[in-house]
Amino acid sequence: MVSPLPGSAWWAGLPPAAGAAVMAAGILSVALHLTGHEVLSLVALALAGALWLVLAADFTARLLGDRGRFRAEADTPAALTAVAATTVLGTRLCALGWQSAAAALLALAAALWPGLLVGVLRHWRRRMPGVAFLGCVATEGLAVLAAVLADVGHHDWLARAALAAFCLGLLLYGAALVRFDLREVIGGAGDHWVAGGALSICALAGSKLTASPVWTGAAHTALRTATLTALALSLLWYAVLLGAELRHPRPHYDIRRWATVFPLGMTATACLSAAQPAGLPWLRPLGEVLLWIAVGACLLTCAAFLATRWTAHRRRP
Structure with missing residues (x-):
């Protein structure tokens, strides 16, 4: 048994679902960059990067020191947040011009993806919560990052790999x-929003592929149609889920609420x-x-998290 890492007590025991917080901060950084809010984008990126490092250390500690728990958690859909979070972070780093770091994160995510996905699919069942869609999200995350890197480096083979991941997603x-x-x-704790968010990342991957010069003619038309269809369906899900939240409020903090912020x-x-x-x-x-x-x-979820931690701290003897 490997001893815990020094100073790790405060983060030891984080569930795999915590990866959704990295995904949320990372995608907000991407969106803020696209709208020209660079300072806020970099703040969100720094937060995402710090959280990613913490979770990576936790992931490694479990792999080396607690194989039983690692195997048990690796078979849960939430484990795929490790792949999705890594690809989202890589996508933002690529926009900064850090292609080497982004490529390294793509390689890491691609290495983790098959084993985690197969383990999750083996345990699929009927009537699953929203985390069931994380297989799609993780796969489309690979498609997004591969498509972005293919466009920057003019790698046609990587663009074709991105298309394959897009279709599989x-x-x-x-x-x-x-x-x-x-x-x-009506009753989900937050991860039910991934039902719509998964289609949104499909649309994002499709938009990156559509913008690539690799695809022309019928292929380009098909990609554009698939992208707009996925986006329209994701907006429909958005309206339905928002209406359900207003009709059936769920104000209490749950770690799965980060899986609301991400979509x-x-x-x-x-x-x-x-x-x-x-x-x-007009989009x-x-x-x-x-x-x-x-x-x-995101700010409300952060506030709820801090309030929960403060309350728990005050109740300690």
Whole structure:
């Protein structure tokens, strides 16, 4: 048994679902960059990077020191947040011009993805919560980062790999949808929003592929159609889920609420990214409105988290 890392007591025991916080901060950084709010974008990026390092250290400590717990948690859908968070962080680093770091994160995410995905798929069942869609999210995250790196480095093979991941992600979405428990829309703790957010990241991946010069003619038309369809369905989910939240409020903090912030930010990012390649400029102002809703949700979730931690600290003997 490997002893715990020095000073690790405060973060030891974090559940895999904590990766959604990295995803949320990372995608908000991407969206803020797309709207020209660079200072706020870098703040969000720094937060995402710090959280990613903490969770990576925790992941490594479990792998080396607690194999039983590692294997048990690796088979849960929330474990795929490790892949998704890594790709989101890599996408933002690529926008900074740090292609080498982004490529390293893509390689890491691609190495983690098959084992985690297979383990999760083996344990799929009927009537699953929103985390069922994380297989799609993780796969589409690979597609987004691969497409971005392919465009920057003019690597056609990487663009083709991104297309393969995009198509597989769509298939995984359909497989998850038939297993999704629709009662989660009314009573879910936060991760039910991934039902819509998964389509948003599909639209984001599609927009990156559509903007690539690799795809022309019928292929470009098909990608544009798939992108707009995924985006339209994600906006429909957004309206349904928001209406359910207003009708059935769930004010108490739950770590799965970070899986609400991420889809909110991802939908905004998808609108902002798809506006130009789709030839629909009105998507940009819509994306800007959705971005500030996502930022507000992030701040509220942070406040709820801090309040919960403060209350727990005061109750300690």
